[in-house]
Amino acid sequence: MTETRLRVYDDTRALFHLPPDVIYLDGNSLGALPLGVAERVVHVIKSEWGDELIRAWNTAGWYVQPRRVGGRIARLIGAEVGSVMMGDTLSLKVYQALAAALDMNPGRKVVLSDTGNFPTDLYMAEGLIATLGRGHRLQLAAPEDVEAHLSDEIAVLYLTEVDYRTGRRHDMADLTAKAHGLGIVTVWDLAHSAGALPVDLSGVGADFAAGCTYKYLNAGPGAPAFLYVAPRHADRARAALSGWMGHAKPFAFDLGYAPAGGVERMRVGTPPVLAMAALEASLDIWDRVDLREVRARSLALGDLLIAEVERRCPSLKLVTPRAHDQRGSQVSFAFAGGYAAMQALIARGVIGDFRAPDIMRFGITPLYIGEAEIIRAAESIEEVISGEVWRLPEYQVVNAVT
Amino acid sequence: MTETRLRVYDDTRALFHLPPDVIYLDGNSLGALPLGVAERVVHVIKSEWGDELIRAWNTAGWYVQPRRVGGRIARLIGAEVGSVMMGDTLSLKVYQALAAALDMNPGRKVVLSDTGNFPTDLYMAEGLIATLGRGHRLQLAAPEDVEAHLSDEIAVLYLTEVDYRTGRRHDMADLTAKAHGLGIVTVWDLAHSAGALPVDLSGVGADFAAGCTYKYLNAGPGAPAFLYVAPRHADRARAALSGWMGHAKPFAFDLGYAPAGGVERMRVGTPPVLAMAALEASLDIWDRVDLREVRARSLALGDLLIAEVERRCPSLKLVTPRAHDQRGSQVSFAFAGGYAAMQALIARGVIGDFRAPDIMRFGITPLYIGEAEIIRAAESIEEVISGEVWRLPEYQVVNAVT
Structure with missing residues (x-):
């Protein structure tokens, strides 16, 4: 601030x-429209895109925008510096998180979620499990029974903190600690948390988390999502959606993929600059509350x-x-x-x-x-x-x- | 027009x-900035988002925007009505296309591409192949040798029509026909084709194609991508990135995934409304040339x-x-x-x-x-x-x- x-x-x-x-x-x-959004987006359109054209990737900082904006989201979710990357949609970010989390627990086959999770998280998990084709399965518990279903057969605990229908909130610190005690990797969806309540990803020892910015963060329809990877995992996490922006040397145009260090590898394609400009304007308020x-x-x-x-x-x-x-x-x-x-x-x-x-x-x-x-x-x-x-x-x- | x-x-x-x-x-x-873009985006921000708020998903047609805009792209690439869906980035759209294409040829293990393909296409294929874990491999030929490498061992021919470095153009009709003769499914990247030259996806009998809109189509930095699925495949193609917007009944909030009919299933998460508004303004020119x-x-x-x-x-x-x-x-x-x-x-x-x-x-x-x-x-x-x-x-x- x-x-x-x-x-x-x-x-x-x-x-x-x-x-x-x-x-x-x-x-x-x-979320409702913050007053400065239209002016900010017009500035990006007219002065950056219009006047700077391709040069704006450097001169206007477009290339580093996903990391820069991620740094501002980090404060709102208790994330370490450099641990949050922006881009795409929440569906795609939970997919990336779940793919990386499953990769960390190759001997286990169960993804545990609950019936209060937002359906797209479940659908993306279904799709990933089918693509993996390695006998994983998605197990759904009632929200109040999640803890009872934790076991050393679970690979990944895959939950949304706040239920989109009822508003019920999981105890993220407690469930994360119990999951870790059983060797389970955690993926938290913060769609109804970011900007709604204090989140302390670092404090609870979260592994992966993702969220959207068009709800409480007021960044507009279809605004980009964020992905958190705990620093302790970030240099090992597999980027299943391995796009060129997450390459170690994107402008070398090598034929083979090599992941960038840290959460940078979770970038995929070209970032949505205009949409992210709206988010930046909205964060001008969030930075100060x-x-x-x-x-x-x-x-x-x-x-x-x-x-x-x-x-x-x-x-x-x-x-x-x-x-x-x-x-x-x-x-x-x-x-x-x-x-x-x-x-x-x-x-x-x-x-x-x-x-x-x-x-x-x-x-x-x-x-x-x-x-x-x-x-x-x-x-x-x-x-x-x-x-x-x-x-x-x-x-x-x-x-x-x- | x-x-x-x-x-x-x-x-x-x-x-x-x-x-x-x-x-x-x-x-x-x-691409350069079309004059009407800023005004269009401001209208969407102020009058749709600002005044209509959540109601704009219906009143301003946000929900159908990816399909509506896809219909305008279709004319530019010779695609059938209802065969093009907008969203995400080109990296993600080629991933979806390749995943669906491989699924159609389960007995074959080779993805044939060339060294002139844009690296992100190759990186996304590498990531998909690793996730599949079924022994697929990515084979790269020199661009001029692609035809000689076609065989009945190839599952998918995966090419960009126009080389991003040299500007060399593949003969899409000829390669597609020869591929089909050998039972190969085709995925064409139209990044340097859409808006650059007439494309006739229907005429060449293409299976899958994808492209971006920030180059020749002048839709601005990070503008959304498009995905084409041939109508003959669209009701069978597997949506590997199975998000809720591609569900048969997205607002039933069912716990299990069921794909929507046609190319609609290739939607993933919430569409980037502001960025797509810029594209719509740009297409006002393209509609008329x-x-x-x-x-x-x-x-x-x-x-x-x-x-x-x-x-x-x-x-x-x-x-x-x-x-x-x-x-x-x-x-x-x-x-x-x-x-x-x-x-x-x-x-x-x-x-x-x-x-x-x-x-x-x-x-x-x-x-x-x-x-x-x-x-x-x-x-x-x-x-x-x-x-x-x-x-x-x-x-x-x-x-x-x-």
């Missing part, structure tokens, strides 16, 4: 564009939303753990009419989202959401539920993207 | 931003550059084939002092690039390069070479990115 610290909400709310008629509780899916303050505000706002909704709408059943240390930065309720109810809420400008089969999901993003918004949201929820608006047939059912 | 056709250069030159002191002959590495006219201009400009340089600088040895049907849209010369000479040229505003060990490379992009620029470039080349400016020690050697 090189500049003055920003107070969460009090200073940061004014740094976001939000439509006046909207209460936005879906920043856990797509204290994640502990974000977390304290998030928990208080979550408690408020829970209390207000439970008081007003007894038919909505809380599925997010009440205990602070067991939840992320969202509050979810199960409700049989949740699909239509959420459409009715969105039509009223209260934007949360729905996750099958019956979860109404509300993201808490304290940089731009405060108590007043939470109370107004709860009022709208009550209006929709008690008015049985969710039963009306005319609400068209259209799904949103996570 | 729904609007009036644009004449190449005469109408299109004014649609690009180029710095006044620059002659840009590196559009085969990073005739690739045959682009090609005719490119060949004439290439002939002019060859004649001018050979007349002025006999020490530069042409490595690009003279025959029109054997070259792409660049002209390359071998020159022992090429590295420093190119730096001296760039310092004078004539921007080409250098590829190890001794290749000076000049891209021909007729949308914004005409005869006058070619002649001025040749004059500068003569000045640098004859003045032995390339021998001066003070030129710092800094490499550019392909």
